[in-house]
Amino acid sequence: MDLDIGLDKKTGNGSSLAGKTVYIPGMDYAGSRIFASVFKSMGVNAVPNVNSDSRTLELGSKYTSGEECLPERVTIGDFMKVVLSPEFDAEKSVFFMPVSNGPCRFGQYAPYFRLVLKRAGFDHVNVYSPSGEDGYGGLADDSITMLRKTWLCLISSDILRKMLHKVRPYEKMQGTTDKVFERAIERMEYVFSRPGRPFVQTRRDVLAALGEIRYEFSSIPADYCKERPLVGVVGEIFCRLNEFSNNDLIRHVEELGGECWLSDICEWVWYTNYEEKKNLNYAGRRYSMGMLVAKAKHFIQHRDEKMLYGVFKNEFKGYEELETEKLMDIAKKYLHPLTAIGEMILSVGKAIHLYNKGADGIIDISPFSCMNGIVSEGVYPLVSRDHDNFPIKSLYFDGSSNTSIERDLPLFMEMVRGYMNRKNKLRVYPGYFG
Ligand code: SF4
Numbered sequence: 001m002d003l004d005i006g007l008d009k010k011t012g013n014g015s016s017l018a019g020k021t022v023y024i025p026g027m028d029y030a031g032s033r034i035f036a037s038v039f040k041s042m043g044v045n046a047v048p049n050v051n052s053d054s055r056t057l058e059l060g061s062k063y064t065s066g067e068e069c070l071p072e073r074v075t076i077g078d079f080m081k082v083v084l085s086p087e088f089d090a091e092k093s094v095f096f097m098p099v100s101n102g103p104c105r106f107g108q109y110a111p112y113f114r115l116v117l118k119r120a121g122f123d124h125v126n127v128y129s130p131s132g133e134d135g136y137g138g139l140a141d142d143s144i145t146m147l148r149k150t151w152l153c154l155i156s157s158d159i160l161r162k163m164l165h166k167v168r169p170y171e172k173m174q175g176t177t178d179k180v181f182e183r184a185i186e187r188m189e190y191v192f193s194r195p196g197r198p199f200v201q202t203r204r205d206v207l208a209a210l211g212e213i214r215y216e217f218s219s220i221p222a223d224y225c226k227e228r229p230l231v232g233v234v235g236e237i238f239c240r241l242n243e244f245s246n247n248d249l250i251r252h253v254e255e256l257g258g259e260c261w262l263s264d265i266c267e268w269v270w271y272t273n274y275e276e277k278k279n280l281n282y283a284g285r286r287y288s289m290g291m292l293v294a295k296a297k298h299f300i301q302h303r304d305e306k307m308l309y310g311v312f313k314n315e316f317k318g319y320e321e322l323e324t325e326k327l328m329d330i331a332k333k334y335l336h337p338l339t340a341i342g343e344m345i346l347s348v349g350k351a352i353h354l355y356n357k358g359a360d361g362i363i364d365i366s367p368f369s370c371m372n373g374i375v376s377e378g379v380y381p382l383v384s385r386d387h388d389n390f391p392i393k394s395l396y397f398d399g400s401s402n403t404s405i406e407r408d409l410p411l412f413m414e415m416v417r418g419y420m421n422r423k424n425k426l427r428v429y430p431g432y433f434g
Contacts, residue, residue, distance in 0.1 A: 017044040022094045022128070023082055025075045026050035028241040030185050031157035031265055037192035038149045041202075046096075049078040052244035056081060057399050063116045069105050070245055070367035070399050071238035076113055083122055094126040104342055104372070145199045151269070151301055152206050153192055155308045158264040159210065160184050163217045165250060166315065169259040170222040177220055184213040203304070210311040218315070224433040229416045232354035233262040234347040235365035236372050239397055241265065246365050246397055252405050253363070256413045261319060261359060263350055266305065271346055273298050274324040278337075318428035322353045333386075334379040344375040351383060351392055358427030361391040361416035368398035388424060391415040 022039050024046055026032045032048035039046035052074055060077025068076075079095055082088060097110040110129040117125050160181060168177040191205045231253050239245045240263060250260045273294065280291045309316060322330075327349030328337040335345045351362045364380070366373020377394040384392050393412045395404040 017042075017094065020044065020092050020094050020126075022046040022096055023079060024048045024096050026052060026078060026242070027071075027075075027238050028157060028161070028265060029243065030160050030181075030188075031154060031241075033185055034153045034157050034188045034192055035150065037189040038146065038153050040193040041149070041195050041197065042146070043195060047082075049082070052078055052242070056244070059084070060399075063120065064112075068112070069370050070397055071236070071242070072105055072109055072112070073399065074238075074242065074245055075109060076116055079113065080116070080120070083117070083120070083125065090122060090125045094128055097127050097129050099129045105370075148199050148300070148304070149192065149202055151304060152203060152308065153188075154265050154269065155305050156188050156206060156210065158266050159308060159312060160188070160213070161262065162264065162319070163213070163312070163315065165260050165262055166319070167217050167220055167222060169228055169254045170224050172221040172223055177217070180213075180216045180220060184216065187213060203307070207307065207311060210308060214311055214315065218432070226427075226429065226433055228257055228259045229360035229413070229420045230354075230358070230427060231258045231260050231413075231416060232351060232359045232362045233260050233365060234350045234354075234362060235263070235376075235394075236343055236367055236370050237263075237265070237268055239367045239370075240365040245367070245399065246395075247405055249363070249365060249395070249405060249409075252409055253413070256410060258360075258413060258416065261354060263346070264321070267321070267324075267346060267350070268343075269301070270324045271342075273301070274328070275341070314432075315430055317430045318357065319430075320357075322349070327353060334383055335375070340375065343372040347372070347376045348379060348383060351380070351390075352387065355387045355390045356425060358423070358425045360420040360423065361412065362393070363412070364392065364394040366394060366396050368396045389419070391419050 017039075022036075022044055024032050024036050024039075026049040029050050032050050036046035036048040056074055056077035058077070059080040060073030060075075063076055063080050064073050075097075082093070082095075083090075095113065097113055099107055099110045110127055114123070114127055117123055117127070163184075164177060164181040167180075171177045187209050188206070191209045192202070194202070194205070197205070233240055233250065233253075243250075250262065253260050276294050277291065277298075280286065280288065280294060285291055324346075327346060329349075330352045331337070331345050331349035334348050337345060347364055351364070354362060362380075364373060364376055366377075373394055373396060380392040380394065384390050391412065393408065393415075395408065397404065
């Protein structure tokens with residue numbers, strides 16, 4: 001059953017969702033938790049599904065055909081855990097499942113989940129699906145405020161995750177950074193869940209909270225030495241962000257002496273904006289109201305992002321991201337944006353960008369059988385050859401083993417260290433490095 005989310009046009013309150021529980025997929029631990037708080041600010045009970053476990057995979061496999069990618073199995077497995085729990089009330093539950101166009105299986109998640117529900121006898125369960133076709137504008141059909149708060153939530157979760165990955169490898173006492181990260185998420189949950197706050201007020205609250213979070217991260221006793229190699233982590237968005245799906249790869253890289261620069265969530269939002277404008281151009285609507293709205297949205301989103309990142313100006317020195325148009329430009333020698341779409345081209349562009357920023361290697365994370373990883377893996381030898389034999393490794397995950405990490409990662413980290421000692425592109429370090 002499709003659901004009209006029914007936000008009240010004037011207040012943005014989720015009036016038709018009153019009394020219901022909205023379940024959010026747990027793609028990213030911080031992002032899903034904070035996003036659930038945005039719903040809570042509208043008086044809607046929202047639960048992030050961030051506790052994937054062996055039962056997730058068991059149910060994901062049971063209710064799918066075996067042809068689906070790992071992210072789809074994990075998402076469906078987590079949702080089915082909820083559906084099959086004794087306290088589940090179909091009338092009071094809504095599953096949040098955004099969709100996207102294109103050849104990727106992500107476009108099938110929502111209709112497929114409805115089919116799974118129907119076959120399991122739960123066809124009366126609500127599934128709510130905003131679309132990537134209009135840059136997920138449908139998410140806020142009735143409430144610009146909701147959309148803008150969601151954007152702040154995505155930026156904030158990216159910032160928190162980046163800080164975790166920047167500080168944790170250098171901490172003097174194991175576990176300190178994880179605790180600060182956890183507290184930072186809780187603080188953001190509080191800020192975003194406050195009801196009745198206009199957008200500007202929420203943004204002010206977020207900026208203040210980020211200032212405190214910055215202070216907490218910078219107070220962690222750490223030894224910022226320059227001997228640790230920097231490893232870029234790119235690839236399929238769900239698998240690279242979902243620690244359960246990638247067997248906590250980043251922690252393994254850190255244990256082997258590296259620091260990771262993980263591609264963030266907002267990268268995908270910028271890309272859907274880019275595609276929206278590209279499609280309007282193709283449709284001969286270069287000078288149209290649609291284009292005007294798309295550009296205005298881009299401008300506002302960019303301004304918000306700049307404000308929030310401004311709090312961490314010193315911390316992110318040397319970690320600057322590249323805008324989508326430029327990523328497409330540097331990737332087009334290997335994959336052209338007119339013919340290659342989605343994460344494959346983003347990953348290739350990002351790998352080159354990180355090479356230019358002085359990173360020491362790239363890991364491309366992909367679910368087994370995902371064409372994004374297969375295509376980008378096909379061009380990485382050329383990318384590496386053209387960039388000083390920069391080490392790039394594709395790792396595939398299917399939810400069943402840790403083989404890639406145990407067997408391949410130590411060897412790859414040796415290659416990374418070798419490159420680090422001979423590289424021509426030097427890193428710019430934030431001031432707190434010695
Ligand atoms: S990009 Fe690949 S793994 Fe991700 S949803 Fe699409 S098909 Fe699945």
